[in-house]
Amino acid sequence: MVICLGIEATAHTFSVGIANSEGKILANSRDMYKPEKGGIKPSEAGEHHSSLAAGLIESALKEAKLSAKDIDIVAFSQGPGIPQCLRIGAAVARALSLKLKKPLVGVNHAVAHVEIGKLATGCIDPLVLYVSGGNTQILACIEGSYRILGETQDIALGNCLDQFARELGIPHPGGPKIEELASKGKWIELPYVVKGMDVSFSGILAEAVRLLKNGAKKEDLAFSMQETCFSMLTEVTERALAHAGKKEILLVGGVAANKRFRKMLDIMAEERSAKTFLVPIEYATDCGANIAWTGLLVWKGSGETKLQESKINRFWRADEVNVTWL
Ligand code: AMP
Numbered sequence: 486m487v488i489c490l491g492i493e494a495t496a497h498t499f500s501v502g503i504a505n506s507e508g509k510i511l512a513n514s515r516d517m518y519k520p521e522k523g524g525i526k527p528s529e530a531g532e533h534h535s536s537l538a539a540g541l542i543e544s545a546l547k548e549a550k551l552s553a554k555d556i557d558i559v560a561f562s563q564g565p566g567i568p569q570c571l572r573i574g575a576a577v578a579r580a581l582s583l584k585l586k587k588p589l590v591g592v593n594h595a596v597a598h599v600e601i602g603k604l605a606t607g608c609i610d611p612l613v614l615y616v617s618g619g620n621t622q623i624l625a626c627i628e629g630s631y632r633i634l635g636e637t638q639d640i641a642l643g644n645c646l647d648q649f650a651r652e653l654g655i656p657h658p659g660g661p662k663i664e665e666l667a668s669k670g671k672w673i674e675l676p677y678v679v680k681g682m683d684v685s686f687s688g689i690l691a692e693a694v695r696l697l698k699n700g701a702k703k704e705d706l707a708f709s710m711q712e713t714c715f716s717m718l719t720e721v722t723e724r725a726l727a728h729a730g731k732k733e734i735l736l737v738g739g740v741a742a743n744k745r746f747r748k749m750l751d752i753m754a755e756e757r758s759a760k761t762f763l764v765p766i767e768y769a770t771d772c773g774a775n776i777a778w779t780g781l782l783v784w785k786g787s788g789e790t791k792l793q794e795s796k797i798n799r800f801w802r803a804d805e806v807n808v809t810w811l
């Protein structure tokens with residue numbers, strides 16, 4: 486049996502997970518940086534990560550009831566993400582790998598969300614809807630590699646909701662509060678922006694902010710933003726499902742916590758005799774367990790990432806990953 490320690494540091498969260506090659510998650514220690522006001526400030530997030538790294542490695546080992554010498558592989562999130570955050574994770578992973586004299590494995594963060602989702606839910610060949618604070622993509626594995634079938638052309642859905650929430654004075658992350666407000670709102674027309682298989686949210690955000698300043702009710706805007714953005718993604722997901730010929734939909738990322746969104750997707754899936762799978766909350770958002778498990782898969786398929794190849798890749802897309810384990 487092989488044991489992998491995985492370090493996640495792409496954005497707000499620094500996390501250390503430990504997984505074994507039998508698919509068991511042994512630890513998942515984490516801490517999330519929360520800006521006092523406004524959005525994520527990269528340098529503050531980096532400070533947060535570097536100050537907590539050592540303690541989180543210790544607490545993960547403790548949780549797994551292991552000592553450092555039991556670790557066989559050190560994996561880390563190599564990209565995509567915020568450079569100031571990625572660099573801390575990569576530096577900590579390199580140091581640990583050198584100290585323990587164990588192989589280093591660089592992992593793609595988006596692919597890690599998908600692989601832990603498959604492990605945790607038991608789905609096999611899903612269409613993946615990845616909707617988080619920083620990402621909005623529809624992915625599927627086709628002929629042995631991940632393809633991006635649709636994505637946002639500008640900001641991510643979570644970011645759109647968070648930015649609108651900020652206009653209302655709601656602290657980060659605003660998504661859950663928007664969901665609450667939306668339950669009391671009525672429909673107002675907002676731009677519906679689907680371009681081929683892609684979507685765009687920045688115009689919707691700008692229009693919602695404009696309407697808010699002109700006196701529209703926050704509840705109505707929250708409701709209408711949800712209805713519009715979720716419908717757009719449900720439409721594109723349906724088309725992707727048909728195109729890729731998949732029967733499973735895996736929902737990944739923080740926005741998938743939204744009940745109204747899940748309801749829309751469930752209705753669409755049922756009409757297509759497909760099934761939706763929701764990643765359990767402890768693995769749905771960014772965490773080291775995702776990286777540790779995927780690190781094992783990557784290592785099995787491609788071996789280690791050489792030190793000189795371990796540079797962070799802030800724009801690393803899932804469709805650029807060499808999938809060697811499926
Ligand atoms: P992640 O980036 O995967 O950690 O997820 C965080 C994002 O999910 C943030 O943008 C949150 O606002 C968003 N989020 C969390 N819960 C909800 C919810 N109930 N409805 C909509 N968005 C949510």
Ligand code: MG
Nearest residue numbers: 598617770771
């Ligand atoms: Mg993520």
